[in-house]
Amino acid sequence: MKAPDVSVLVVAYRSRTDLAACLGCLGPAAGPLELETLVVDNASGDGSVEMLRERFPEAALVANEVNRGFAAAVNQAAGLAHGRRLLLLNPDARPAPGSVAALVDVLEARPRAGLAGAQLFHPDGTAQASAWPAPGLLTLGFEALFLYNLFPGSRLHGLMPAGAEPVVVETLSGACLLVERDLFLSLGGLDERFFLYFEDTDLCLRARAAGREALLVPGAQAVHAIGGSAFQDRRDFFLRFHESRRRFIRKHHPGLHGALMRAIHVAGLVVRVPAYALASVLGGGAAMRERACHMAAVLRQLSSS
16 A cells, blocks of 8 residues: 555644634645545544544544643654655644645755745735744844834744745744654654644754754745634643743753843743733733733743742
């Protein structure tokens, strides 16, 4: 039996509607390629499992009894995959027709390439950050000083210049990310210490250390309704994001350099609590008050762990 060209790995968590739309895009996105689809449901409890069995019986399904986290669930799916390449695909992403084939073409043409990511767009058609520099002193300082707000189009924010050709980048978003299966397995898969967030950044850096390139492919496009399931609990989102960022810094930046990065990370959070509180008074309303409370909760967690 011929192995599929690509194994599509989807991790679902309380995303039934998005998941159905995502899987419905795969045929046109693959073009002439042979796909297999593997879905790991992280104890959604929202009818996702029943929907999959009814509407997508061809998809291999793993129904976890507990939420194991994104990285662990991807590794579960990868362990069952047969394709030469693995496509990590978020359920809130909708790859455009021909996009998976375009990613495969780039890896075929560039032997040093190990990963290829799609250019992402918001549902309103505006460009979304799809590749960015790995966290460092400059990127953290840029964020801590609110410079992202003054320079929203900066490359430090992950918005790459428009172009038609694939471009080598430091890290790629895992929302629609193709990786050579042999490379993924040789690296030990995703680091499961990242429950959610930064596991894609970590994978790209480990691949680069192994001599492989990560490429952003403008010819492969996907609409990404960012945070489809994560934003259902924004407090949990902020907590997990910043905990994973700190874990990433500790892993990749030991010593004095890492200590300085962690200090800037915390300083940025300290500044945000009164800034968001003030913004709520000046017209930001409940959304800014909520964000200030979330940032305060993150600070308490980071200081107690």
